[in-house]
Amino acid sequence: MANLVETAKTKEEALIEELGYDDHFHDHHHGDKYQSSFVSKYIFSMDHKIIAKQFLITGMIWAIIGAAMSVIFRLQLGFPEESLAWIKPLLGKWIVVDSNGFGTLDPEFYYALVTMHGTIIVFFVLTAGLSGTFSNLLIPLQVGARDMASPFLNMLSYWFFFLASVVMFISLFLNTGPFSGGWVAYPPLSALPEASSGSKAGMTLWTTSLVFFVVSVLLGGVNYITTVLNLRTKGMTMWRLPLTIWAFFVTAILGLLSFPVLVSAFFLLMFDRGLGTSFYLSEIFIGGQALDHVGGSPILYQHLFWFLGHPEVYIIILPAMGLVSEVLSVQSRKPIFGYRAMVLSILAIAFLSFIVWAHHMFMSGVNPFISNIFVVFTLIIAVPSAVKVFNWIATLYRGRVRMNTPALFAIGFVSMFISGGLTGIFLGNSAIDIQLHDTYFVVAHFHIVMGVAAFFGMFAGIYHWFPKMYGRFMNETMGKIHFWGTMIGAYVIFWPMHYLGMIGVPRRYYSFDTFDAFGSFDGLNAFITIGAIITFVVQLLFVINFFYSIWKGKKMTEKNPWKANTLEWTTPIDTGHGNWPGKIPTVQRWAYDYGKDGKEFITQVTPLAEGEEPSDH
Amino acid sequence: MTGLIILISFLLLAIVVVQISRINELSKSIRGEEYGKQRSIDRQGRYLLIFMVVFLVGCVVSAYYYKNYMLGYGPHTAASEHGPMLDRLFNVTLIITGIVFFLTHVALFWFGYKYRDQPGKKADFMPHDNKLEVIWTAIPAFAMFALVINGLVAWNKVMDDVDPDEDYMEIEATGYQFAWILRYPGPDGALGARDFRKINGVNPLGQDWTDVKNLDDFQPTDLVLPKGKKVRVRITARDVLHDFYLPHFRVKMDAVPGLPTYFVFTPNKTTEEYREELSKFPEYQVPADPANPDGPQLWEVFEFELACAELCGSGHYSMKKIVRIVEPDEYEAWLREQQSYYLTSVRGGSDDPYTEQLFDFELEARKGEFDDALSAAIDAEDPADKIVRLKYVFFETGSAALTALSRYELENVKDAMLENPNIEIEVGGHTDNTGDAEANLALSLARAEAVANFLVNAGVPQERLVPTGYGELVPVDDNGTEAGRANNRRTELKIISQ
Numbered sequence A: 001m002a003n004l005v006e007t008a009k010t011k012e013e014a015l016i017e018e019l020g021y022d023d024h025f026h027d028h029h030h031g032d033k034y035q036s037s038f039v040s041k042y043i044f045s046m047d048h049k050i051i052a053k054q055f056l057i058t059g060m061i062w063a064i065i066g067a068a069m070s071v072i073f074r075l076q077l078g079f080p081e082e083s084l085a086w087i088k089p090l091l092g093k094w095i096v097v098d099s100n101g102f103g104t105l106d107p108e109f110y111y112a113l114v115t116m117h118g119t120i121i122v123f124f125v126l127t128a129g130l131s132g133t134f135s136n137l138l139i140p141l142q143v144g145a146r147d148m149a150s151p152f153l154n155m156l157s158y159w160f161f162f163l164a165s166v167v168m169f170i171s172l173f174l175n176t177g178p179f180s181g182g183w184v185a186y187p188p189l190s191a192l193p194e195a196s197s198g199s200k201a202g203m204t205l206w207t208t209s210l211v212f213f214v215v216s217v218l219l220g221g222v223n224y225i226t227t228v229l230n231l232r233t234k235g236m237t238m239w240r241l242p243l244t245i246w247a248f249f250v251t252a253i254l255g256l257l258s259f260p261v262l263v264s265a266f267f268l269l270m271f272d273r274g275l276g277t278s279f280y281l282s283e284i285f286i287g288g289q290a291l292d293h294v295g296g297s298p299i300l301y302q303h304l305f306w307f308l309g310h311p312e313v314y315i316i317i318l319p320a321m322g323l324v325s326e327v328l329s330v331q332s333r334k335p336i337f338g339y340r341a342m343v344l345s346i347l348a349i350a351f352l353s354f355i356v357w358a359h360h361m362f363m364s365g366v367n368p369f370i371s372n373i374f375v376v377f378t379l380i381i382a383v384p385s386a387v388k389v390f391n392w393i394a395t396l397y398r399g400r401v402r403m404n405t406p407a408l409f410a411i412g413f414v415s416m417f418i419s420g421g422l423t424g425i426f427l428g429n430s431a432i433d434i435q436l437h438d439t440y441f442v443v444a445h446f447h448i449v450m451g452v453a454a455f456f457g458m459f460a461g462i463y464h465w466f467p468k469m470y471g472r473f474m475n476e477t478m479g480k481i482h483f484w485g486t487m488i489g490a491y492v493i494f495w496p497m498h499y500l501g502m503i504g505v506p507r508r509y510y511s512f513d514t515f516d517a518f519g520s521f522d523g524l525n526a527f528i529t530i531g532a533i534i535t536f537v538v539q540l541l542f543v544i545n546f547f548y549s550i551w552k553g554k555k556m557t558e559k560n561p562w563k564a565n566t567l568e569w570t571t572p573i574d575t576g577h578g579n580w581p582g583k584i585p586t587v588q589r590w591a592y593d594y595g596k597d598g599k600e601f602i603t604q605v606t607p608l609a610e611g612e613e614p615s616d617h
Numbered sequence B: 001m002t003g004l005i006i007l008i009s010f011l012l013l014a015i016v017v018v019q020i021s022r023i024n025e026l027s028k029s030i031r032g033e034e035y036g037k038q039r040s041i042d043r044q045g046r047y048l049l050i051f052m053v054v055f056l057v058g059c060v061v062s063a064y065y066y067k068n069y070m071l072g073y074g075p076h077t078a079a080s081e082h083g084p085m086l087d088r089l090f091n092v093t094l095i096i097t098g099i100v101f102f103l104t105h106v107a108l109f110w111f112g113y114k115y116r117d118q119p120g121k122k123a124d125f126m127p128h129d130n131k132l133e134v135i136w137t138a139i140p141a142f143a144m145f146a147l148v149i150n151g152l153v154a155w156n157k158v159m160d161d162v163d164p165d166e167d168y169m170e171i172e173a174t175g176y177q178f179a180w181i182l183r184y185p186g187p188d189g190a191l192g193a194r195d196f197r198k199i200n201g202v203n204p205l206g207q208d209w210t211d212v213k214n215l216d217d218f219q220p221t222d223l224v225l226p227k228g229k230k231v232r233v234r235i236t237a238r239d240v241l242h243d244f245y246l247p248h249f250r251v252k253m254d255a256v257p258g259l260p261t262y263f264v265f266t267p268n269k270t271t272e273e274y275r276e277e278l279s280k281f282p283e284y285q286v287p288a289d290p291a292n293p294d295g296p297q298l299w300e301v302f303e304f305e306l307a308c309a310e311l312c313g314s315g316h317y318s319m320k321k322i323v324r325i326v327e328p329d330e331y332e333a334w335l336r337e338q339q340s341y342y343l344t345s346v347r348g349g350s351d352d353p354y355t356e357q358l359f360d361f362e363l364e365a366r367k368g369e370f371d372d373a374l375s376a377a378i379d380a381e382d383p384a385d386k387i388v389r390l391k392y393v394f395f396e397t398g399s400a401a402l403t404a405l406s407r408y409e410l411e412n413v414k415d416a417m418l419e420n421p422n423i424e425i426e427v428g429g430h431t432d433n434t435g436d437a438e439a440n441l442a443l444s445l446a447r448a449e450a451v452a453n454f455l456v457n458a459g460v461p462q463e464r465l466v467p468t469g470y471g472e473l474v475p476v477d478d479n480g481t482e483a484g485r486a487n488n489r490r491t492e493l494k495i496i497s498q
């Protein structure tokens, strides 16, 4: 056994030695320049692997905060008859305690929690935490590069994210409360300080934070694109890239094209707020007086926002899809089924994602004729999505699925993506959306297809590449408890929301009792809240496992524990700066030769054998 | 304290789980890595299968349990003409996606179980299959095509605006933080113009009172509509976005400041009829108020509701109005009861542009009012009741000059005098008690004479009129309050012979 490992190790090393590309890395002494002190090694690091960890851990902190917020507002929704006075020490004046000692969540703060939850999870966790982590970790390692094209911009990218985080965090402690107008921040509510107390300083900090955040995304994105285009090692053609890289690459392009539009939307919003312009405002009477604004259109903001917003949902899900594709293939010992179709569907989804934005606005007062076009494109996007699902399932077919935590999360991802994607087909049909828009049906749809699915992709990725990051494995027993808890919990939380949505219960309601039509589902709401609490606790188990395993996890004893083909597993266990100690490996084949010609796996650095045809893919 | 206990027990629990997990992993390697791994793989495979069964059965059972709330079923049928079309579309989509959902989930979990890692098994090398891929691209494409066609036909039908020639009524709903204001066009069938700059406490919609179309518009508390009549709702907002949402009617549209939107629909069930339908479902055959088991049942108190479906601030969840759908004749009766907002709340106030003018209907009303009062006085026995107060006769402050509008009432007096040639009256002037009593007496006499003079000039013989000044001597109300003083300043006719 030990011998086998030794030979496998030396085989890849020998191949790199023999066929690799000598860029005279060690003549430059990067190592010293970048990693001479603790600060430059771990804090202001320019090493993509460290930056990946920074993104991951910051994302995890935000995930805990964001999820805890949802538990608090779910308590109010699920158990309005239970006093919340006990969290007053934590939330202070936002818990209103009446003379009987009965505490309720202040409605304004309920909306602030909902808003912060959405913003944090969408941007800080599922964009920065997911794409930031794995693009950074895997792009240089899997394309065979020593680092990102610009390690310095890469470092800035993290620190802009950090800055955005700090600003957003500060906004949580404002006297007037954090922003409370929903994560989409529609004006006039978001534009007028008179309209809600969260639209005062909270909104200013919210936009400021997100502008910093966009800078971070753009700096990262430019780097990812350049690295994929220019720093691929010899032999790594585009059609040999692992699907992870395709996903990160296309994600970065989406971000580069769409986030600037969000920034322009925010700037116009700030002008309306601060400079008295009227881009989004018209004919408003509020706070006892008529405002001067005329001629603006709140709908313009929605167009700009969703021009980012829809690509943004794919910015979130594409990296997860890439991770899942890779994990499913490696852990089921089979090539990903339909590699080219997978790439093409990523491209098709990316392209289409730019021309479907107004499906969020069917009921916004846009010309109903325009909606026809958006319905058509929206439902077309379901086709490449379906192709991906079929390909993932086919990847399992006649494989040898290892059933470890990464594989389970990848399977769970596919389940979530199916469940949530199918409800998209209801919503994308504008006629059905008349009833479903802004109800719990939408909440169920996007939480399952985006929220939960993206988390599953991220978990699959973390469990799978944890050994690459920390040289140790995460604990499998805890991992499996985490998986089953999350899988069951997520469906317990979000499945019943479909029923609430069909009944017509609107989203973003602090209380349902005002209406007879929405007020008779206390049992269902309590059920969902209990599910949320349990699922939240299960996530803490993951956090424990993560930090426990960093220091105490089972040590990695071989370079390539999953017997995977991609280049990151040819680097030393303790991967230093520059990734490969000697030459850079060159690539001889695509990433998915699993089970070919009776060999369990053939790494990408292995040249074609005598008489072997390159795989037809 | 409880917080601390929860925290400690949570920490203990975490430690226990971590320790068990560690031991579990350790014992695996002691018993032999391969053995432990295989057992775990088999177990996870079984879990996948169990999960699949429980999940899919759970979906069916829960859907069955909640079937009464699926669109178009049970007590959740649509109450508008276009509603069933959308509900059908929902259900067709549900069937198509349901099939896909089942097949893909069964394949996913079954393959996961069946092809789990087992000793001696080998994975197939199967990078792609063009034929299969074409098929499974074509099938969803075809299904999408069918859904899109159906969807768009329905969509364009529902969103079609009214044709100006067709028979419809238009009403208006305006959202503000945090309520709705409804406006109906009144007898003229047209809504008047608005300007947000004119909004104030008595003019919540900023109606432009110089637009006569506004004068009969009314603002009812409930949204009342006749069954079977097409209605176009003009949807507007005053401050931030709102959304006009009628869940039972499958109606939803944003209310946008500065940009009126609309939704056209035809209610086709009255509230009564809907209650009748609900009465068949056990969940509605329970007391509406659990504390009062003998009270009305849930279905008996059912009402349609108007809600807000676009986040508009902290009171978003509370923007409710009752919606009542009634038979057309009941609607007509209701319409007749409604009073113009202008007349009830604006007429004669500081915002009224028509204070110098009376409308025909007001003249008629006043004439009727006066004639009634006069005949009552004529018929009265008690001399104290033979007095008619001239409600609409006023003088400039501190003088005996009649205000412009007073002539209308005096014309009524003249007409009555000529019609009843035997009547003789005393014209009595009264003041409040402010100022000098002597002066008040003189002023009241002067005012009584001014009225008599007007009548004489209009053709009433002088001898039938006796102008008298009472000054402040005969108050009918408390001079201590402004309202009381206003009441005491008056002109009265007293029949002295008939």
Ligand code: HEM
Binding pocket: A184, A313, A314, A316, A317, A359, A360, A378, A379, A381, A382, A385, A420, A421, A422, A423, A424, A425, A427, A428, A429, A433, A436, A437, A438, A442, A445, A446, A449, A450, A451
């Ligand atoms: C099968 C393809 C999909 C279709 C046809 C679809 C369609 C839609 C439609 C029409 C809406 C608007 C619903 C409404 O507000 O009334 C919506 C909402 C949403 N979708 Fe999807 N969707 C699909 C897949 C996805 C995916 C893959 C993601 C993310 C990974 C996603 C994320 C979201 C989000 C975040 C929202 C809600 C945003 C909000 O209002 O807060 N959807 N979807």
Ligand SMILES: [Cu+2]
Binding pocket: A309, A310, A313, A356, A357, A359, A360
């Ligand atoms: Cu979208």
Ligand SMILES: [Cu+2]
Binding pocket: B241, B242, B243, B308, B309, B310, B311, B312, B313, B315, B316, B317, B319
């Ligand atoms: Cu609202």
